[in-house]
Every structure is written in C-alpha cells, then in structure tokens.
Amino acid sequence: MTLTTQRPIRWGLLGAGVISGKFATGLSVLPDAELTAIAARDGERAAAFAARHGVRRHYAGYEALFADPEIDVVYIGVIHPEHYPLALRALEAGKHLLVEKPFTMNRAQAARVLALARERRRFVMEAMWTRFNPVSLRVRDWVREGRIGTLRLVRAAFGYNVGETAAAREGRALKRELGGGALLDVGIYTLSLAGLLLGWEPDRVRGVADLDPVTGVDRVASVQLAYPSGAVCELSSAVACALDHSAWIYGTEGVIEIPRFWNPFEAVIRRTDDVSEATPLDRVYGLPSGGAVERFRPEIVGNAYGYEAAEVMRCIRAGLTESPDMTHAETLAWMGVMDRLRTDWGLDYGEAERV
Numbered sequence: 001m002t003l004t005t006q007r008p009i010r011w012g013l014l015g016a017g018v019i020s021g022k023f024a025t026g027l028s029v030l031p032d033a034e035l036t037a038i039a040a041r042d043g044e045r046a047a048a049f050a051a052r053h054g055v056r057r058h059y060a061g062y063e064a065l066f067a068d069p070e071i072d073v074v075y076i077g078v079i080h081p082e083h084y085p086l087a088l089r090a091l092e093a094g095k096h097l098l099v100e101k102p103f104t105m106n107r108a109q110a111a112r113v114l115a116l117a118r119e120r121r122r123f124v125m126e127a128m129w130t131r132f133n134p135v136s137l138r139v140r141d142w143v144r145e146g147r148i149g150t151l152r153l154v155r156a157a158f159g160y161n162v163g164e165t166a167a168a169r170e171g172r173a174l175k176r177e178l179g180g181g182a183l184l185d186v187g188i189y190t191l192s193l194a195g196l197l198l199g200w201e202p203d204r205v206r207g208v209a210d211l212d213p214v215t216g217v218d219r220v221a222s223v224q225l226a227y228p229s230g231a232v233c234e235l236s237s238a239v240a241c242a243l244d245h246s247a248w249i250y251g252t253e254g255v256i257e258i259p260r261f262w263n264p265f266e267a268v269i270r271r272t273d274d275v276s277e278a279t280p281l282d283r284v285y286g287l288p289s290g291g292a293v294e295r296f297r298p299e300i301v302g303n304a305y306g307y308e309a310a311e312v313m314r315c316i317r318a319g320l321t322e323s324p325d326m327t328h329a330e331t332l333a334w335m336g337v338m339d340r341l342r343t344d345w346g347l348d349y350g351e352a353e354r355v
Contacts, residue, residue, distance in 0.1 A: 008034040009313045012071035012095070014062055014086055016040035016049040019100060020077035023127075024053040026305025033309060039065035062086060066093035073312060075127070076100055079172055080179030081352035084109040087124075091116045096123040098312050101192075102184045105353035107335040112355055114328045123316050125308075125323050126331045128192050132307035134298045135264035136196060139249070139256055143197050147269055147294075148251030151231050156193050156247040158186040158262050159220070159238030173239040174215050179352055180239070181217035183209070183338055187237030189262040191334045193247055194225055194233045200333035202227050207341040210240070218347060254293065263304060266297035 011027060013020045016038060027033045035055050040046040043060025050058035059065050065074070066089055073096035076086050084104045090097050097117070103126040104110045117124040130136055143151055159182065162173045174180045194202070204226035209218035219240035225233040236243055247261035250272075257268045271293055301307070315323050322328050342348070 008032050009316060010034045010036040010070055010072045011309075012037040012039065012065045012068060012074045013055075014039055014065065014074060014076045014090075015078035016042070016045040017077065020075070021049070021053070022303060023075055023077060023305050023309070024049075024055070025303050026129075026307075027309055028053070029302035029306045030310055030313070032313060033306075036070055037065050037068055062089065066090060066095065071095060073098065073123070073316065080184060081105060081177070081349070084113065087113045088116060091120050091122055091124070094120065094122070096312070096316055098125055098127050098308070100127045101188050102126075102179075102338070103331050103335060105179060105184075105349055106339050107332055108355045109353065110332055110335045114332070117321060121321060123312065123321050124328070125312060125315070125326050127308055128188075128326055129305050129308040130189060130262050130264070131192060131196060131326050132311050133264055133304055134300070134307070135258065135267050135296060138296045138298075139258060139264075139267050140196050142256060142267075142269060143249065143251075147254065148249065148256055149253030151197065151229070151249065151251050153231065153250040154194055154197060154233040154247065155235075155250075156190040156233075156261055157236040157243040158189050158245055159236065159241055159243030160186070161242050162239050164240070169212070169215050174212055174217055174219065176215050176217055176349060177352060179349060180215065181219070181347065182221045182237040182239045183218050183223075183341060185237075185239060186262070187221055187223065187235065188334065188338070190223070190233075190235035190237060191337065193261060194235065195330050195334065197249065198225075198227050198229070198231055198233070200330045202233075202337075205337055205340060207344065209341075209345045209347070211345065211347065212240075216347065218342075218345060221341075223341065265300060266295060268295045269293045 037057040038046050038049050038055045039059040039062045046058040074090040076099045162168045172178045202225040207223040209221040212219045220238040223235040245260045247258040249256040255270045258264050
C-alpha cells in the first residue's frame with residue numbers, strides 16, 4: 001500500500017462506543033484525513049454511528065472492514081480484551097494501526113502484535129492521545145530546558161467513581177472479563193506522564209491496590225517509581241473514588257502545575273524560592289509558594305483527539321513504523337510494569353490475557 005500526500009489517509013474505526021465517537025470528532029478537523037468506514041458487532045449501532053459522524057460505509061462485524069481495500073489505517077476503540085485479537089487481524093489484513101490504551105492486556109500480547117507489525121512493515125502506535133497535546137509537549141520542553149531546575153518529584157492522579165452496585169460490577173470498569181480495574185483504564189495515563197518527563201526505565205517500582213471484593217480488580221491503586229536520576233513519581237488511579245486529575249511536577253527551582261493533566265488545557269510554572277515569614281504554612285509545605293512565572297494556555301484544536309491522528313498520518317507518510325514520541329519500547333515497558341504490579345496484587349485476567 002503506497003500512501004501519498006495527493007489524497008487523504010483513509011481511516012476505519014472498530015467499535016461504535018463513546019471513545020470511537022470522540023476519535024471521529026477529532027478526525028473531522030484534519031483536512032488530510034477521511035473517516036471511510038465504521039464497524040461494530042451490532043450492525044445497527046454501526047449504522048447509527050455512521051449517520052452521526054458522516055461515515056461513508058458501515059459494517060456489521062469487523063471482517064468486512066479488514067477486507068475493505070480503501071482502508072489505510074485502523075483505529076481500535078473497543079473494550080480492552082479485544083485489542084489484542086483485533087490488532088493481529090488488522091495487521092494480517094495489511095492495515096496500519098492505532099490501538100487505544102491500554103495497548104493490550106499484558107506485555108506478551110503487546111510483544112506479539114509489535115513483532116507482527118515489524119514482519120508486515122506496518123505502522124503501529126498506542127493511542128495515548130495526551131502525549132500529543134500541545135500542553136504536554138510544552139511541559140516536556142520546560143523540563144528539558146531546566147525551567148524548574150532538576151526534576152525531583154512527579155505527582156499525578158486520575159480517578160472516577162462507578163459505585164459498588166451490582167450493575168457497576170457488570171460494567172467495563174469493574175468486571176474482570178472486560179479488563180476492568182483502575183491501573184489499565186486510567187493508571188496508564190499517569191505512567192505515560194512519567195514516561196514523557198523521565199523515560200520508561202525506572203529502576204524501582206512499587207505499588208499497592210485495593211481490590212474489589214466481588215470482582216477482584218483493582219478499584220484504587222497507588223504506584224511509586226524511582227529513577228536512576230533520583231527522581232520519584234507518586235501516581236494514583238481509581239474507579240471507586242473521584243480524584244483531582246491534576247499533576248504537579250516539582251523541581252529544585254520551581255513547580256509545574258497541570259490541571260486535568262490527561263486532557264490538559266493549560267500548564268503553569270510557579271517559583272518556590274520566595275518563601276517568607278508571611279507565606280501561609282500550606283503554601284510552604286507541599287504547595288507552590290510563588291505566583292505564576294509563566295502560563296501556557298494554547299488554543300486546542302477540536303477535542304484534542306486529532307493530535308494523535310495527525311502524528312499517525314505524519315509517520316505513515318514518512319514511511320515510519322513507529323512514532324518517535326510514542327515508541328514501541330515505551331508501550332512494552334509500561335505493559336511490563338503493569339504486569340509486575342498486577343502479579344504482586346494477585347490480579348490475573350484469565351483468558352483475556354492469554355497469548
């Protein structure tokens with residue numbers, strides 16, 4: 001398949017749920033992207049999705065989309081356990097691939113997908129959309145430029161509360177068969193932030209989790225990473241309580257604050273070298289003491305999902321098989337870290353994570 005800049009890159013979406021809808025909206029702002037087809041197990045849902053988003057073709061079941069010769073790249077937006085088998089089928093059909101996070105259920109599955117991608121010479125990327133948001137990229141540059149001195153600590157939290165009802169335990173967030181739990185669903189965002197700022201090779205990993213007494217998945221998780229540089233990360237995730245969704249990046253000369261870091265709209269640098277006797281104690285211990293030195297609040301294009309799609313298309317047109325900013329090595333590393341944590345917690349997904 002040869003792609004040129006003379007025509008749009010044609011996308012096929014797997015799954016007609018909320019996340020695919022958001023991705024379709026993100027694609028709509030890109031002039032060189034065409035949403036060509038949508039496929040879902042339920043043909044009526046696929047048809048309704050196509051009508052809402054102006055998709056040219058819709059399929060009941062996934063095989064027809066894989067066989068569609070006009071599809072260049074496939075986006076997988078279905079539940080976690082289906083990522084692995086569908087990624088293999090897409091690659092076998094010769095498609096490039098963007099797979100929602102978490103990439104697969106474990107490292108072994110991810111390694112097999114990436115090996116097949118290399119064999120077929122197809123582009124593959126984990127859909128960590130936050131990484132390509134202009135706010136995330138500016139924060140990365142601030143840290144690299146030493147704007148807050150030496151990086152010492154990263155704190156990030158992402159959590160929501162689905163409740164403890166029987167209905168909640170049958171839903172995606174808490175059901176083991178559906179790949180439920182906090183770490184794979186939202187904890188991966190906190191790990192990705194660590195990767196953006198410090199890389200994906202911590203030399204120490206520790207974590208604790210509260211497991212749901214009925215389904216056994218992690219409903220609250222806390223992870224600590226330590227890096228050879230001396231930097232430490234404190235990362236929290238939950239599906240049983242709402243967390244603040246913020247990130248604080250502490251250096252020897254300042255602090256970066258990112259409200260709603262997983263879908264950021266701004267970042268602020270604050271100084272920590274102006275503490276005085278007049279400074280309230282809660283501003284001395286644990287919180288930034290100075291005013292904003294710099295605030296970055298760009299215009300976000302669309303709903304921000306288009307940034308990752310633009311990166312996929314840039315890489316495909318350049319003949320790359322992976323993004324230099326969301327590498328295969330990083331995907332494998334974080335899948336391995338999550339495997340280790342789940343082993344310590346006694347959390348196994350059974351058939352959903354078999355290779």
